[in-house]
Amino acid sequence: MSAPPSNASNVKELLCELCRLFYQQGWVSGTGGGISIREGDRVTMAPSGVQKERLRPEDLFELDVDGRVLKAPEGNAKLSACAPLFFHAFELRDAGAVIHSHSMNAMLATLVFGDELRVTHLEMMKGIRGTGYHDELVVPILENTAHECDLADAMADAMRRYPKTFAVLVRRHGVYVWGRDWVEAKTHAECYDYLFEAAVKMKQLGFDPSSAPERNPE
Template sequence: MDNNASLKNDPRRIIVELCRRFYTLGWVSGTGGGMGIFQNGRAYVPPSGVQKERLAEEDIFVLDTSGNILSGPESTHRVSACAPLFLRAFRDRGTGAVIHSHGINAMLATLISGDVFEITHIEMIKGIAGLGYHDKLVVPIIENTANEAELVETAAEAMQAHPGSHAVLVRRHGVYIWGDDWVQAKIHAECYHYLFDAAVHMHRMGLDPGRDKPIKR
């Protein structure tokens, strides 16, 4: 691989570019949310409490699989509070990237659902690995906690109970979405957010997104 291609695919650069994009979508505003990439046995994660649209490549932390800091910014920044959950997804699911979004309709989708979010017969379901138009997409919902690190065990249990899901919703909070690499994670995130948006609009119309032939309640 030449130097230009190597730089283009550097996880630090990808995280910075995508966080700026996700900020414009309302997924990582107010310093919340973020993204992690796992590559060659190392995890790349942004710092905690920073404006994601202003991230620079030198702000990104590099961790080992146990969460130990291998390198990071020369500042008072702390590793993202999402890092423990990112690492758990990397380890338990073998994911290559995880996106944590505070998108408004991802949060609202948890308020119109019980223990799981369900939607079926929507074209964008086909964008989620392993699913087709006729399938029912199911995403587990876990309860929020005061501290992000406290979500790790319940998120891990949800991932184990729903091996076909590529996301975990956190009630009144947001969503964690992953993929085999950053490209698939981004595609999944775009499709999941579309489906959350659709479900919230369907609910307002009195339609059940979990039915193949929605009937007004």
């Protein structure tokens, strides 16, 4: 995978390929999670409640940037319940792609931390745009709701309150991650997932992931 694709059928094939990759990572198993890619004023999105690893290009929705469906797949496919959350990232953060993951690492991180996850001095932080090794990376954690669409207002609020984050965790649920295009969104999703796992394991081992290490560890 290299440069972002330039036409609708390429985007659809790419989205299916990413779903297969993310399925292997356990991010979209059991029909959960999802991905959406925006190119210009055209948004491509996976349907709700389908096995993401078996998606075909003809199964995907095409929408405009205002959320109107331009092309729906045949049959009774339903638009993803995450759609309003994806659109917040497009509108408020100028995202080009959003990944919603039910990753175990993300879910466990929300059990270990309160309203925010904070880490510092981890090399993988450098994969998040604008973040250096010595910085503190902060990810807000929202409370889950019975229906995914009810998360939309809290998600928009978190995006405004944390202008440097490219991820919002949802308690006992997963994470939404975005980037300027699908390449950056994928990189961000992988780096954040690593950092969530690292933070949980560091806690288990008695390290505080939000503290800088001592200058000369023995």
